[in-house]
């Protein structure tokens with residue numbers, strides 16, 4: 095049964111011991127009880143698996159925010175992060191810093207986008223959730239100096255927190271692994287490692303984070319690097335899973351930092367059959383996954399409608415059909431060996 099807003103608000107008021115003086119917050123605060131990061135600690139690769147500090151594989155379910163500069167911008171706050179934890183039972187969130195030379199992006203408006211992303215990171219750490227700091231760019235190899243500076247800043251601010259995962263190149267497109275993407279990754283990873291020696295780093299591969307087999311055949315030399323695997327259930331099926339198996343057989347650990355219920359464009363119908371096949375694959379291989387995404391554009395992949403509050407507290411009517419569907423999936427995720 096879904097929790098109502100009333101009970102957490104009352105609990106928060108009672109905790110203050112001054113019921114009459116307690117102004118009800120719009121969104122309940124995150125509970126102070128230890129969460130998922132306290133359970134597993136800092137993540138690391140062990141062969142082709144990602145494990146917690148106890149050495150057991152960890153399979154997390156969570157949600158990505160949308161690009162920081164567009165329809166998702168208003169949701170980059172603690173209210174939404176806490177709601178995703180409490181109501182969606184998300185164990186991980188992803189904060190995609192929107193690059194690209196368009197009005198409002200990080201290249202044009204760095205301070206505003208940085209503030210959004212750090213609000214989500216800070217809130218996730220406070221809520222004891224894992225958080226992916228994502229350089230959300232299709233041409234990161236053309237922005238290497240900026241990416242290095244950004245990740246140095248992130249490593250200084252957050253490298254001591256076991257919650258944090260760095261995703262250094264969202265989705266390369268046609269760029270070459272050997273010539274463009276891998277050299278970029280090596281530069282960014284060296285910059286992070288000079289500051290933060292141990293947090294998990296996730297590297298992208300060409301063709302929208304699908305050429306994991308190509309990356310695995312010529313891997314990055316770092317003790318704690320995994321490779322992102324992105325899929326959209328309407329577009330990507332067994333062929334992509336075969337590439338993923340090939341990569342894992344070569345020793346690569348994979349992390350589904352982004353997936354969608356629909357076509358790769360973000361539109362088209364929800365493909366429940368394909369999602370079920372992907373989730374069986376994810377469970378079999380004990381992968382972690384973040385669904386795309388928290389934003390309110392009128393397209394399938396957006397999980398909320400325009401009516402949704404910027405700070406969580408969403409009713410069923412505030413969710414898109416895909417939002418209702420993935421909420422159930424994440425709430426019922428049971429591959430977590432800690433449960």
Ligand code: MG
Pocket residue numbers: 253254255290291292293
């Ligand atoms: Mg660290």
